[in-house]
Amino acid sequence: MLFAFNRENALKNDIIKHMGNQDVTTYKFAAVLSKKVDLGKVMNALAHMSLGLAAGATPEQIKEMGFIDYVDKDENHHRNLSKNSYVILRADNSSRIRTVRSQAIERGILCVDFAHTMQEGTYAEQLERTKGTPEADLEYYGICLFGPITDVSELTKKFSLWR
Numbered sequence: 001m002l003f004a005f006n007r008e009n010a011l012k013n014d015i016i017k018h019m020g021n022q023d024v025t026t027y028k029f030a031a032v033l034s035k036k037v038d039l040g041k042v043m044n045a046l047a048h049m050s051l052g053l054a055a056g057a058t059p060e061q062i063k064e065m066g067f068i069d070y071v072d073k074d075e076n077h078h079r080n081l082s083k084n085s086y087v088i089l090r091a092d093n094s095s096r097i098r099t100v101r102s103q104a105i106e107r108g109i110l111c112v113d114f115a116h117t118m119q120e121g122t123y124a125e126q127l128e129r130t131k132g133t134p135e136a137d138l139e140y141y142g143i144c145l146f147g148p149i150t151d152v153s154e155l156t157k158k159f160s161l162w163r
Helices: 002-019 039-056 059-065 094-107 123-131 149-156
Strands: 027-034 067-071 077-082 085-091 110-115 140-148
Touching (some): 027 039, 027 094, 039 110, 039 140, 059 140, 085 094, 094 110, 094 140, 094 149
Parallel strands (some): 027 085
Antiparallel strands (some): 027 140, 067 077, 110 140
16 A cells, blocks of 8 residues: 555656646635625625735746636637636634734735725725724635645635535
8 A cells, every 4th residue: 555655656756747847736726705794795805806816916926826728629718717726715704814814914925805894885985994994893704815735725724615
């Protein structure tokens, strides 16, 4: 049994060396969303946070995001989709998201969060409402993360998949 495991890893390593890591991803996206928030609102938050991740990424991070085109048999291009996994997870409440946010910032993991003050009204009203709310009073709808698989997985391992 041990021999089979080591042989399998050796084969994987040979394949990786031969392919130059082109088909192996070492980064991932993750979203942790509050299960207490209405589905429409949390999907809106997810869209904004996902855009924010790409907008706030460094050139190196954008490269690691692995945006590629998928081409179908008819040569239609399905543009700018990431080759990395993107898992959607659920949190029981806002404080669990706050904790992940704090840990991600502390560890230097790219993240974008979304709170209750960031919906309804104009963006100017949202900015004003957010500025007038202490962080401790923000109800987090979600957070999106991007980084090395091991780092992101460590922060998100206690959350369940969104269902």
